[in-house]
Amino acid sequence: MRLGGRLAAAIEVLRDMEQRRRPVAEALKDWGLSHRFAGSGDRGAIGNIVYDTLRRRLSAAWLMDDDSVRGQAFGALILEWGLSPDAINTELTGDRFAPEPLSADELAGVQRRLREQMPDEVRADCPDWVVPHLQAAFGEAWAQEAAGLADRPPLDLRANTLMSDRETVLRELGETGAEPMRIASQGVRIAPIAGGGRHPNVQAEPAFQKGWFEIQDEGSQVAAELAGAKPGMQVLDYCAGGGGKTLALAAIMKNEGRIVAHDSEKQRLAPIFDRLRRSEVRNVEVMARAPELEPLVGSMDIVLIDAPCTGSGTWRRRPDAKWRLSQKQVDQRCREQADILDKASRFVKPGGRLVYITCSVFDAENRDQLEAFAARNEAFKIVDHVALWRESFPDAADLARVDARGGIRLSPALSGTDGFYFSALERAG
Structure with missing residues (x-):
């Protein structure tokens, strides 16, 4: 044609x-x-x-x-x-x-x-009712950030350090133009396509079949690294879905310790089993039923919540979603997020960490949720996110919006990632 x-x-x-x-x-x-x-x-x-x-x-x-x-x-x-x-x-x-x-x-x-x-409201390429949300989140840079959410996305991969490393993956994918990511320590990026082109089918690569890498946005990889997991820890991935962050955490923990992967919608967990086998992850247990989690109350070093959200940070990949989204849906997601935070926090042990993540750029789903949860749960204190970012990514100081008590925000225009939000609280010992 x-x-x-x-x-x-x-x-x-x-x-x-x-x-x-x-x-x-x-x-x-x-x-x-x-x-x-x-x-x-x-x-x-x-x-x-x-x-x-x-x-x-x-x-x-x-x-x-x-x-x-x-x-x-x-x-x-x-x-x-x-x-x-x-x-x-x-x-x-x-x-x-x-x-x-x-x-x-x-x-x-x-x-x-x-x-x-x-005009700014045109180059933002988003529904009019969304503009106040973006202005609250990004200030004067809102139109630039909104335009970034309308760019073509790259293809992002994570080297699975249980079986390979980034340098090996880069050599294997040399013909694709793959490059190291700027932030994520094991990230590999294939640039956005041009014109009528297509990204390479990396899942057909022998290296993928061998489990040497996974497809995962850089923002998601960064969030997993910020969580603070270490070998030997007890970790609950409360909204595990298809298992992207579960696998990243398993690699960070070197297959040592224990990760429990749970999701309230068990059908979302279906892809995780093949991914675990291909990646040779051995420290993950999948628990689909909420009653199975009860013995874990008060015993987990880290409880990670990749909360269901509007997905406004993923509009580069799902552009039709932004035109279907409504304020009613935002409000519904916010209620769900507050409920999930309260339920999941029970599993954090004294001295442990509660991690809250979304792929949204709206404050209502991010900073507001963090502050509201901290206000109603005196046992949890917000970590110093500035110190956490500097410790985790000392060479990427200007690639995120970081607020000591407000969390860490990544975005296409500033960070080159999808829109992501990360925050963490620690439970008093």
């Missing part, structure tokens, strides 16, 4: 999403099933246009002065693919599967807009 056919297909998928209010992954999958003639390269390029359009919906519509999915898709090609309006029209000429090329008026309008300064 030429660019015109790919663009037309992307517009078709976007219209399907708009009309049927369905997730992007579902819409793309259905399109692929009903258009089996499209090769993997075509499907990848179509997916890129769709995702770019969702990431840059407001700025693309502003550029085109057209908020239809057609206008947004054309705008995404200009903003993200680096194509000029004239180059797009040249590509569409003679392609019977292409949408209508840009008209003379559209071409003139785009050229005019390209000379103008894009």
Whole structure:
């Protein structure tokens, strides 16, 4: 397929999403099933246009002065693919599967807009009601940070030190352009793709099958390192999900001590078993039922809560989610987080640590939760997060927003990670 056919297909998928209010992954999958003639390269390029359009919906519509999915898709090609309006029209000429090329008026309008300064509320590419949340979290940098959440994401990997190391993984993936991460000590990064390209299928690599590395965002890796786990400790991963942080903690602990992986939604734990086997992790017990945890009350060195949240920090990877999110959902998540904090804190032993993490950038889910929990639980004291960050990552002082009592925040624009929040409290001995 030429660019015109790919663009037309992307517009078709976007219209399907708009009309049927369905997730992007579902819409793309259905399109692929009903258009089996499209090769993997075509499907990848179509997916890129769709995702770019969702990431840059407001700025693309502003550029085109057209908020239809057609206008947004054309705008995404200009903003993200680096194509000029004239180059797009040249590509569409003679392609019977292409949408209508840009008209003379559209071409003139785009050229005019390209000379103008894009307003902050446009380049932020987020719903209007979210802006106060971002301003509270990032201050004057809110528009820059919001725009970072609309960038294409890199592919992040973690070397599994139980079986390999970062240098070995980098050699194995040399053809992919993989580089060491700036913050995470065992992190490997493959840069964001350009245009219609695709990231390499690293799960097909022999090194992945051997368990030498896992796919994990740098922010998640950093959070695991900050938790303070050491060999021989007793650790409860209370919201373990698919086990990303569980595996990272097991490597940090060198397979010594004990990690209990739990999740209230047991179906989320399903992937963890294969991951544990492939990574040769031997110090993890999976407990899906809450009553199984009762013998652990007051006995754990670290209780880690990777809390369910809005996922606003992951909008680079899930751009459709930001347009579906509502304040009602934020409020619901906040209630769930407070309840989880209260329940999980029972397992921390005197002198132990309670770690609270989200992949959200909203203060309501982060700092506010930390402060509220500390206020209603006098036995827990907030750690000095400035000292913790300096001790853990002395060479990355400027790559996080750190508040001694407010926690540690990572973000795409500043840190190069997904949006992550980390905080910790210690229980009085």
